[in-house]
Amino acid sequence: MNQIAGRLRIGEKLVLGFGAVALIFLTVIWHDQRELRAALEQHRALHLLAGARQEAALAIERHLIALRDAEARFLVARDPLQAERVRREGAALLDWGARLARIDVPAEAAAVAIRASLGDYLVRFGEVEAAWHRRGLDHDSGLQGDFRASAHALEARLAQWAPALERELLQLRRREKDYLLRGADGYAVLVEHIAAALAQGLAAAALETEERVDLERLLEAYLRDFRALVEQDREIALLREQMDRAAAAVTPLVERALAAARARLEETVQAIDTASAERARRNLYLALAATLVGTLLALVFTVRLVRPVREMAGLLDRLTYENPRQRIPTRPGARDEIDAMARSLNTLADHRAIFSHWWRNAMAEAIALRDLQLAETPGAEDAARARLRRANRERARRLRVLRARCMHQLERIRTLARAPAARGRAERDRERAVLRHASESLATLLQLLDDPLPEPRRAEVPPGRGDEGGSC
Template sequence: MNRVASRLRIGEKIGIGFGVVLIVFLGIVWHDQSVLRSSLADYRYLTEVVGARQTHAFAIESRLARMRGAADRFLMNPDPRLPDAVRAEADAMTAAIDGLARVDSVDRRTVDRLGSLTQEFLNRFSAIETAWRRKGLDENAGLQGAFRASAHELEERVARELPALQTQVLQLRRREKDYLLRGGEGYVQMVEGILAVLTLSIDASPLGSEERAHLSALVRDYGRNFSALVEQDRLIGELTEAMNQAAERVTPLVEDTLAEANALMERSSAELAKTSVERARLALSIAIAATLFGVIFAMLLTYRIVRPVRLMVELLDRLTHENPSERVAVPADPRDEIMAMAISVNTLADHKSTFDRWWRDAMREAIALRDAQVAGSEVERDEAAKELREALAGKVETLRVLQGQLSRECARMLEASARLEGRHAGHDQDIQALRRAAETLRELLEVLDVA
């Protein structure tokens, strides 16, 4: 049954459903015209009002999830393209809210509050974007760039003029990097303490007064830039908390709106079913049987369409908070648009899982390399090397998974070219080119086998 349903498009399913219902209800066409007009009015209300409200509510929830997801990705990786994605999702969410406002059964106050909370979230995010741009979207921009330049200048000047203080400078850079990687006020205090000791050591050095003054000025520049960077991180943290609070205010309202829309759909459907049953009681026993058959068929058809959508909504909702391993079950090569959408959702979940694993392994690799460089003993170097090997093994495993996916796609391309070969006489050369490209890609994957 699932296999047959997946081979039908949504329009074909609806067409079959209407065809069956039409055939069934041909036996009761003698019903009064007023009853027919009442039934049509009920269905029109269900689709144009109740259905529209449910559709707009679902669109609002979906856009909110995407908007928050893009904002979270920007906080993890400040890509300059992500703010535009956040604003685009906010615009789409606003459009969905405007569409909901046009439904006459919606409380206007709810719509106004949704719009104001969405704008508040966007304003909070814009403030975070501004703060990040001041800090620097990469290590060479903004406050990060100024801090990095002062750190390198201090390090080079100490190495050239006071080699005896290189150990203190290395300790200073290590605590600085600990703060940049992990955060925490403890590392800030450590940096400030080392800066104080380094200043005293420069004052007590045998250098000339002019050299000591220049080195002390470099230390002050370093401390000032580091303090500015710390303050900017604190500001970003405060703004992020404010944005999260705005999101926490809008999310329950969106969920309540969707729940109300679903409940209204259920109530309206139940009322319509009840009215249909009451009308059917006035008809002959064959009319009753026909009505029951039509209801059962409609429920089955609705279940086949709605269930995958519900599973996709649950998976997308989990994707905003976690990295689930479950996927929506879909048959191979479906023609159903919803099943095709489920494949895209599964692909999105796979991409997020792959990115998460790669990012974690890359961070482990970076920390291990850092620890290996600053290791003071053989034991520490061994531990860093072990951590580095484990991180590289994780990245290799991720590459194996990606290689398997590419191999499967190559096989699908070859199968598709084999099916098309001979069917389209005017495109034989294109089909052959597709097949050769797939074979070449498969051969390259074998050459680049990470195993």
Template sequence: MDKFFSRLRIGEKIGLGFTLVGLLFIGVVWHYHQTLATVLGDYRQLQVFEVRKSLALEIEIELAAVRDAEKRFLIEHQEAFAEETDKRLQTLHDKVAALAAVDQDSRQTAAALQDLLSTYEERFHAVADAWRIMGLDEDSGLQGAFRDKVHRLQALAANYNVDRLYTQLLQIRRSEKDLALRQDSAYRDLVRRLIAEFRQLLETSALQEAVRQELLAELTVYATSFEPYAEKALKGGNISGGKGPFRDAAHRIEAILNAYHVAELEASVLQLRRREKDFLLRGDDSYPPMVVALADAIRAQIASSLIADADKSLLFGLLHDYQQDFLALVEQSNSIGTLSREMSAAADLVAPLVKKNVDQANQMMASRVAEITESSEARSRLSLIVVACAIVLGALLAVVITLRIVHRVRLMAGLLDDLAYGSPTRRVPTVSGGRNEINAMGESLNSLVDHRATFMRWWKESMAEVNARRELASASSDEEKDEAMRDLRAAGIAKLQLLNGIRARLLQHGERVLDISQRIQAAPGSVSEQDAKALEHAAKGMATLFEVLATDDTPSSEAASVFSA
């Protein structure tokens, strides 16, 4: 670690510290954004559930509108309501498609809803088409067809409704015979009154104009020829057994009435219409058999009548067409009932499915809210921990970097203090090859202390040698000379040891210079700032040591002779 930090300059260390703090800050910001993204994702999930609920409610509302339009069509049988139902269904399909785009669960629900709605739509269109065939009003479809036929049948039945005329004719004939039997003028007056009433009935009847005119002509003949017969009868004359032109005219009138008489035809047709309308009103299956039975009875009435065969064929044809159209309408009504039940069944299945989707969305949202609450609390705690750790790590990095800078500065300050007021013995720890300015200052300060110590030791040893020489020169006895020689020998040995130390340091400087020169030769033209400073320091160190060695050769020679002695 020391070697790594020694390769960094103070600015680089400060920059590294700021970088690490920035990375911590970036990490905190990244964690914040990750937390925010998670919260936004959770919110989007909740929003998905809300969208599901909202669309489900809209589908319910739109389905209710569809059913309302459908019911109004079935009640009022108007195309506008069928078109409105189709428009509502298209809107409902769009809502379901929007639900399918929400999520996977909604997509499955939407697929089931689409199937049910398609079934409902098919059944509704089938019901609408069946009603169009059946007839949306009394003038369209099968309803209009059989209504037209029965109206023609009813109109023709009025032409054959001569029951009252026939009864009136019988009343006239009876009064005519009473006159012949009783010879009472009251019966003549009664015949006259009945003839007038017959004329009135004839004029107001629904008979064809030609038939009415023929009957009126015969009635005039009868009334004219009856008067002479009545006079004879009242006078008691010969009435020839009640025979005469009036009798022949009456027979002709009766023959004409028989030719246009179907007993109770109009009443039977009205009864037929009654049962038909009962079925249209109530839809009860018991009425169609009644209509068929009445139609058969009308056929029997027509078949037993004395009307012309062409008239019978016309009435039979109209009755057959009416019955056929009515039974087709009954079949369509039954088909509409079946399709309506299937349509309602499909629609009834939609609402539970939508409700299930809403319930599922509510459950999932409640569960997700609980999970989000729990995870939010956990993320909040984690965020606090991350921020606290970032603050602690930032402070720790600041302390570590500061201490690594300040510690050596304090060591150098203490060493300088020792250098100024004493003899320093400790050194600033340094790393060889370091780029750190503090490391370079430590190396320089160590070199300064070493040089000072070398000079001081050289000076002390030189002074000891001078003193020994002085004592040797001034010695008067052999003992003093021997002691002085020992001191001189000790001083020479000490200087020699110091020279060996200087030699070793010169060798180190030389090896360093050699190493740098080899690197320069390996990469010519490239001299790093570190190598340049190392060369400078080595050169100055060698120069300083050489200055120490630049002394007088005499003492050294003498010391050498002393050593040899």
């Protein structure tokens, strides 16, 4: 694993690190989306079954209310448009009943019962509507129109031929109107009594025979039409009772269908809520685990990147004030920029140590030569010679170290020269960088060998020879 990591660049490591974290969170998102799709499927099933069942039941209830409202308006105002509205709402109810029957088997049973009861109701309403048409939808139509014409004819003839009986006629018309307004049978009985009294008054009145016969005929026509109207009202009342019973049979069926739809909806919603809560818990645990793993990965990558940078910062800080022996560990063949920076910094530290030792040795040699030149006694001269020999030995040792370093750089150049040509651009760039660093390091080391020995007459040797250098 370390070898693979060492062959990757910083950008590649960052891409891999963030890619791994992104892959973890993408996995979490994918899992969450899958759970969301499962919830959507459940809600779709809820909409298709329980929702459709409740929708049909609510529509049936809504149309039933509209139908009863139109029925009530027709019975009050006898408006043909309201009768047409009753039939239209009934057709809509039958259509929704057919939709309810297509949902599932329990709904089909309820829909069949609703459609049967509704069909019976519509038949009864048709009979009531036909009875009202026979009675008359207004004062001038049907039996009501005939009765009104008879009443007006009787009123006109009586006012012309027997004004003394107008009081009884007014009482008759008043009770007649009471009946027409209230529909109570007691007013119909009063109309019969007053008509009988009016007939007796006609018999006792001083009228021509033809006039009396005409008035009696008009009174008889009035009573005939009034009795037909009363009989028609009784038939309408009976038909209304049958229609109300049919409507009463529809309403509980609709309510039961609506209650069943609500119960099914609540049961499905409860199941979906339970499943959603369980999925939410799983998603939360998965998100927490993904966050923890992602954080650990981020920490690992951060530590692996920051630790060598911190070590390089510490080495640079010590290089500012001292000549440290510590070096940053590097991996052979590594391609990342941090490792390259560590190798360059190690080379800088090596060059600084070489230059520092070389400068110190040159200074010691120069001082020994100066002391030897200025020695006044044999003892001082021997001590100066001893220091000069030590300086020469140290110089020779340093030369051997330089030779070894030069051979090392030459070996790097030879290795690259013998290696097959790189195919990739990155490999070629890396080889060029290694060649450049090796050649510059070799030039820097050879520059030290070009420095002349210090002259005996010079008291000190200027430091800092060969400060230009490459990286090893």
